[in-house]
Amino acid sequence: MDRSRLEAFSDGVFAVAITLLALNLTVEGPGLQHQLYEHRWSFAAYLLSFFIIGIIWVNHHVLIRSIALVDRTLLFLNLVLLLFVVLIPFSTTTVAQYLPVGGEDVKVAMAMYSAVFLGMSAGFGSIFEWTLHGDHRIVPLPPQAHWPARLRFVGGSSVYAVAIVVSLFNAITAFILMALIAVYYIVERTPTAPAASDSPGGGARVDGSQQDK
Amino acid sequence: MDRSRLEAFSDGVFAVAITLLALNLTVEGPGLQHQLYEHRWSFAAYLLSFFIIGIIWVNHHVLIRSIALVDRTLLFLNLVLLLFVVLIPFSTTTVAQYLPVGGEDVKVAMAMYSAVFLGMSAGFGSIFEWTLHGDHRIVPLPPQAHWPARLRFVGGSSVYAVAIVVSLFNAITAFILMALIAVYYIVERTPTAPAASDSPGGGARVDGSQQDK
Amino acid sequence: MDRSRLEAFSDGVFAVAITLLALNLTVEGPGLQHQLYEHRWSFAAYLLSFFIIGIIWVNHHVLIRSIALVDRTLLFLNLVLLLFVVLIPFSTTTVAQYLPVGGEDVKVAMAMYSAVFLGMSAGFGSIFEWTLHGDHRIVPLPPQAHWPARLRFVGGSSVYAVAIVVSLFNAITAFILMALIAVYYIVERTPTAPAASDSPGGGARVDGSQQDK
Amino acid sequence: MDRSRLEAFSDGVFAVAITLLALNLTVEGPGLQHQLYEHRWSFAAYLLSFFIIGIIWVNHHVLIRSIALVDRTLLFLNLVLLLFVVLIPFSTTTVAQYLPVGGEDVKVAMAMYSAVFLGMSAGFGSIFEWTLHGDHRIVPLPPQAHWPARLRFVGGSSVYAVAIVVSLFNAITAFILMALIAVYYIVERTPTAPAASDSPGGGARVDGSQQDK
Numbered sequence: 001m002d003r004s005r006l007e008a009f010s011d012g013v014f015a016v017a018i019t020l021l022a023l024n025l026t027v028e029g030p031g032l033q034h035q036l037y038e039h040r041w042s043f044a045a046y047l048l049s050f051f052i053i054g055i056i057w058v059n060h061h062v063l064i065r066s067i068a069l070v071d072r073t074l075l076f077l078n079l080v081l082l083l084f085v086v087l088i089p090f091s092t093t094t095v096a097q098y099l100p101v102g103g104e105d106v107k108v109a110m111a112m113y114s115a116v117f118l119g120m121s122a123g124f125g126s127i128f129e130w131t132l133h134g135d136h137r138i139v140p141l142p143p144q145a146h147w148p149a150r151l152r153f154v155g156g157s158s159v160y161a162v163a164i165v166v167s168l169f170n171a172i173t174a175f176i177l178m179a180l181i182a183v184y185y186i187v188e189r190t191p192t193a194p195a196a197s198d199s200p201g202g203g204a205r206v207d208g209s210q211q212d213k
Numbered sequence: 214m215d216r217s218r219l220e221a222f223s224d225g226v227f228a229v230a231i232t233l234l235a236l237n238l239t240v241e242g243p244g245l246q247h248q249l250y251e252h253r254w255s256f257a258a259y260l261l262s263f264f265i266i267g268i269i270w271v272n273h274h275v276l277i278r279s280i281a282l283v284d285r286t287l288l289f290l291n292l293v294l295l296l297f298v299v300l301i302p303f304s305t306t307t308v309a310q311y312l313p314v315g316g317e318d319v320k321v322a323m324a325m326y327s328a329v330f331l332g333m334s335a336g337f338g339s340i341f342e343w344t345l346h347g348d349h350r351i352v353p354l355p356p357q358a359h360w361p362a363r364l365r366f367v368g369g370s371s372v373y374a375v376a377i378v379v380s381l382f383n384a385i386t387a388f389i390l391m392a393l394i395a396v397y398y399i400v401e402r403t404p405t406a407p408a409a410s411d412s413p414g415g416g417a418r419v420d421g422s423q424q425d426k
Numbered sequence: 427m428d429r430s431r432l433e434a435f436s437d438g439v440f441a442v443a444i445t446l447l448a449l450n451l452t453v454e455g456p457g458l459q460h461q462l463y464e465h466r467w468s469f470a471a472y473l474l475s476f477f478i479i480g481i482i483w484v485n486h487h488v489l490i491r492s493i494a495l496v497d498r499t500l501l502f503l504n505l506v507l508l509l510f511v512v513l514i515p516f517s518t519t520t521v522a523q524y525l526p527v528g529g530e531d532v533k534v535a536m537a538m539y540s541a542v543f544l545g546m547s548a549g550f551g552s553i554f555e556w557t558l559h560g561d562h563r564i565v566p567l568p569p570q571a572h573w574p575a576r577l578r579f580v581g582g583s584s585v586y587a588v589a590i591v592v593s594l595f596n597a598i599t600a601f602i603l604m605a606l607i608a609v610y611y612i613v614e615r616t617p618t619a620p621a622a623s624d625s626p627g628g629g630a631r632v633d634g635s636q637q638d639k
Numbered sequence: 640m641d642r643s644r645l646e647a648f649s650d651g652v653f654a655v656a657i658t659l660l661a662l663n664l665t666v667e668g669p670g671l672q673h674q675l676y677e678h679r680w681s682f683a684a685y686l687l688s689f690f691i692i693g694i695i696w697v698n699h700h701v702l703i704r705s706i707a708l709v710d711r712t713l714l715f716l717n718l719v720l721l722l723f724v725v726l727i728p729f730s731t732t733t734v735a736q737y738l739p740v741g742g743e744d745v746k747v748a749m750a751m752y753s754a755v756f757l758g759m760s761a762g763f764g765s766i767f768e769w770t771l772h773g774d775h776r777i778v779p780l781p782p783q784a785h786w787p788a789r790l791r792f793v794g795g796s797s798v799y800a801v802a803i804v805v806s807l808f809n810a811i812t813a814f815i816l817m818a819l820i821a822v823y824y825i826v827e828r829t830p831t832a833p834a835a836s837d838s839p840g841g842g843a844r845v846d847g848s849q850q851d852k
Contacts, residue, residue: 022729058714086232
């Protein structure tokens with residue numbers, strides 16, 4: 001079994017999930033301008049979810065390319081990741097729906113929204129953990145680099161765990177927290193996945209020689 | 214005609230179907246926590262269908278890679294498989310809708326849910342049967358291995374047939390039965406498709422030499 | 427520009443369109459068994475549209491593989507084909523909605539249903555016509571084979587034109603006519619696209635040598 | 640990181656977005672013929688959006704093939720482009736919904752419709768700008784060609800900016816303006832992306848030698 005179909009299927013799921021995000025943006029009846037204003041949280045949630053899916057897609061990309069071996073364990077860990085990716089349009093719509101309402105419900109909605117991202121992050125982390133064992137990586141990571149790399153992952157994931165807790169006090173603060181982290185990941189130069197060593201400068205030339213490295 | 218477009222199209226259908234599963238998860242109005250609890254069967258059905266599609270995708274993957282020849286018969290057998298895959302979001306939503314209601318309807322819904330999986334399984338089995346004939350496989354299966362392989366398939370499919378019958382007595386038992394089988398398939402090490410001989414250890418190294426084996 | 431992205435994009439559209447077909451299958455409220463019976467036309471329309479999309483996908487597959495050159499004209503002709511493919515879930519839902527109602531509306535719905543397939547068929551035919559000119563085919567078709575090939579196409583398309591006319595008298599007859607044609611295309615051995623000469627026996631071995639033929 | 644997954648993911652998003660366009664075409668109740676007439680603007684908006692997505696897909700195709708290097712900046716610029724592509728089904732449905740209503744709302748809807756295309760165009764332009772720097776292109780564009788190429792882009796994008804302004808006075812004029820531009824782009828022979836030099840005549844032969852050019 002080769003990497004290409006794993007990538008194709010995952011890309012398909014990422015692409016459909018990211019496109020379905022916008023499916024719940026709907027307006028109806030007179031007063032469009034006012035309605036668009038009323039839906040401002042829907043647009044904000046759409047934007048945030050879009051970029052979080054985008055970031056995880058970029059990192060998934062880098063991580064899968066570092067893999068030498070595709071086995072059933074990897075396929076099922078990848079399914080766990082996708083299980084949460086597929087839930088994102090639902091959790092996004094839910095949070096967008098309860099944000100203008102406020103009260104107890106918006107806290108539950110935001111906690112669920114964060115929890116779906118935490119699940120996605122854990123799924124991604126489990127794939128990363130899998131790459132550290134056996135001869136799963138093309139270029140093995142030196143053992144002394146395992147723990148720093150793991151800590152970076154736990155660091156990233158823990159933001160979503162923090163966001164769950166914050167949600168229960170103030171949903172909007174949790175939302176802003178996640179937005180800041182997303183901006184940080186987009187702006188920072190070093191890839192989350194420690195495949196940086198494979199492609200110095202964060203880029204890889206597209207030439208045959210690189211293809212099967 | 215080459216394998217790649219057959220795979221690309223199938224992966225597309227699998228990816229869209231698996232993502233649409235979550236499209237019918239919706240909550241509305243006040244009391245989110247209570248609503249999520251009320252929808253627990255929707256989440257359970259989502260989870261089960263997600264992993265059954267995931268398992269069939271993994272097996273489809275392994276089976277198609279063992280194929281030497283793509284002809285029109287294969288393409289149409291594959292369409293029959295996909296016909297049932299596409300119906301899964303519908304049957305999942307229906308079963309999730311009637312599970313909290315109970316009564317006669319939930320039995321019909323669960324029988325239909327199992328029947329769609331039986332159809333999918335039969336479609337998959339027909340592709341497998343096709344691979345046993347002519348020079349359809351890259352590495353032909355020795356004739357004495359045909360019947361044991363077929364029996365494994367019939368064994369797998371018959372679970373869904375049993376589930377249809379069980380549904381008519383107790384829908385929830387049928388649901389749990391299918392869930393146990395899904396867990397079994399995820400945990401077991403040997404691939405359902407007898408391509409195990411192609412890739413000992415259940416994994417395949419990603420290097421050019423394997424590419425066209 | 428290479429064939430692969432044209433294929434990937436088309437396969438994506440085919441896959442999404444074929445999966446969306448089932449999105450409008452919905453049941454609600456008590457009496458599931460009765461409801462499924464009431465929706466029998468929805469299932470029949472789903473089945474027919476599924477296989478017609480499947481057939482056109484198979485033929486698209488064969489036709490694109492015979493092409494040597496991808497230019498902007500081809501890309502836009504392909505867009506015209508996809509324009510109608512994308513309309514199929516809409517026309518299918520519409521026809522399924524009006525079939526149980528009957529009267530004048532079902533005739534209009536069925537005529538529209540047939541017209542969308544006629545448009546798809548015309549889009550496909552225009553791609554085929556394009557392949558007959560210049561050095562667009564890998565293996566040029568001898569000029570004396572142009573007209574017979576065209577006639578086969580016009581023959582196939584004219585079924586949909588006939589179905590439009592028949593719809594205006596009896597919608598169900600038109601539906602059965604299209605179903606018979608779909609069965610004929612699935613059962614017949616010779617591909618519609620005259621690429622048969624490329625792959626005798628209707629199949630092609632998956633080996634590198636065939637890859638770039 | 641190679642071009643292929645960037646293309647696969649983008650193609651997936653384009654394909655899903657273009658297919659979802661038709662998801663909001665729905666009719667209900669008696670009087671189908673009258674209803675189809677009532678929905679004429681929905682069909683017109685569907686048609687326009689379909690071809691604008693199609694044009695941007697073709698140009699995306701040509702632009703990405705001219706790229707030598709895939710880095711994180713490119714991936715995120717591409718995400719910005721896709722962010723707006725994903726919004727197109729929403730803006731299309733909205734404009735189709737308010738066109739028969741008229742008044743202030745249709746102007747807002749049409750301005751938003753144009754703004755989404757302007758955003759898409761700006762995202763595309765930013766990818767193009769990125770290709771002009773460093774060694775991002777396989778065949779570098781001579782510096783004296785940078786400004787003319789940029790001007791062509793700004794020229795194309797400015798149509799959507801003009802359409803926003805026109806929308807505020809007359810929505811239908813803005814709609815017709817965008818339709819004329821779409822027709823112009825489909826009919827014109829020179830690709831928008833200045834990759835024309837790579838493939839004289841606007842076409843590229845599908846042979847191995849071209850593959851990695």
